[in-house]
Amino acid sequence: MTFTDELRAATKESWKKSLKHPFVQGIVKGDLPLETFKFYILQDIYYLKHYGKIHAIAASQADDFKLTALLADKARFTAEAELTVHKQHAEILHITQEDIDNFKPAPTAYAYTSHLYRATMSGNLAHSVAAILPCYWLYADIGKANESATPEPEIYRNWINMYASDWFQDATNEMIDLLNRLVETMNDHEKEKVKEQFIIAKEYELLFWEMSYNRESWLSEK
Numbered sequence: 001m002t003f004t005d006e007l008r009a010a011t012k013e014s015w016k017k018s019l020k021h022p023f024v025q026g027i028v029k030g031d032l033p034l035e036t037f038k039f040y041i042l043q044d045i046y047y048l049k050h051y052g053k054i055h056a057i058a059a060s061q062a063d064d065f066k067l068t069a070l071l072a073d074k075a076r077f078t079a080e081a082e083l084t085v086h087k088q089h090a091e092i093l094h095i096t097q098e099d100i101d102n103f104k105p106a107p108t109a110y111a112y113t114s115h116l117y118r119a120t121m122s123g124n125l126a127h128s129v130a131a132i133l134p135c136y137w138l139y140a141d142i143g144k145a146n147e148s149a150t151p152e153p154e155i156y157r158n159w160i161n162m163y164a165s166d167w168f169q170d171a172t173n174e175m176i177d178l179l180n181r182l183v184e185t186m187n188d189h190e191k192e193k194v195k196e197q198f199i200i201a202k203e204y205e206l207l208f209w210e211m212s213y214n215r216e217s218w219l220s221e222k
Contacts, residue, residue, distance in 0.1 A: 003183045004176050007130075007195060011202045018138055018206045019145060023213040027159060030151030037155070038093040040212035042100075043109045045090075047208075050113040051135065052076070057120040058128035067125075067178075074171065092155050107218055108211035112204035119197045126182040126190075130198040133175050134205050139163040140172040 001009075008015065018024070023040070026032025055075030062068040089095075105113075119131035143163025151157055162168060183191050210216075 002180050003191065003194075004133075004180055007133075007198045010195065011134075011199055014202050014206050015138070015141075018202075018209060019142060021206070021209040021213070023209040024142060026213075027156045028146045028149045028151060030153065030156055032156070034093060034153070034155075036213065036215060037089075038095060039215045041089050041093060042095065042103055043106055043208070043212060046103065046105045047109055047113060050116065051132070054116045054120055054128065054132060057117075058125060058132065061120070061125040061128060070174075070178075074175075077171075088158070089155060104218075106211050106216040108204065108207045108216055112201075112208060115200055115204060119201070123193070123197065126179065126186070126194045127197045129175060129179045129182060130194045131201045133179055133198060134202040136168075136172040136175050138202070138205050140169055143168065 023032065023036070027037070052075045055071055059068045059071035059075065062071060116131050120128040140163060143160055143165070146160050147164035149157070149160055151160075179194075183194055186194070
């Protein structure tokens, strides 16, 4: 069993709930209200801007320059690819400049990105990659599990197809392999610290669906 196999086992229940969450299933079946998806897209654009920065910080933590270059490329390619698709979503969903100017991250989106920064700033490269990985891995699983789905509207098919694509699957496998390499020489105590970063990030992935499905807001706004 690899280290990442252990991580999947440790988050098994959370993983099941994520794949079966009504937000995800609403996309797969095509019955998720577009206003709910619009809420998610705005929150995810915010998340991805920080996700790209986290990759850049991770790149600076690498001793091997090839690894630095790899993570820097992932920061650019991942952010550009996903934000390009989200830009297309924004046009279809009629997201205006006013929507963007008045945007405020929901509590979970703010907390999740805060966790990513904490993982990178308080740990080493393995901690950073462990915190980054659940986002890759979960979306890759959702894409692969639902690649034959043909929901209407088309925007939902495009969302599934992006994460089912070979380039996203390959990018995910690269990150899985990288984390396994990074922990090879670690003792059990060190591995537990890395594992913790992964588990917390995975829980936030599930919470992100819940946040989006319920269009979460701050208590002061209710």
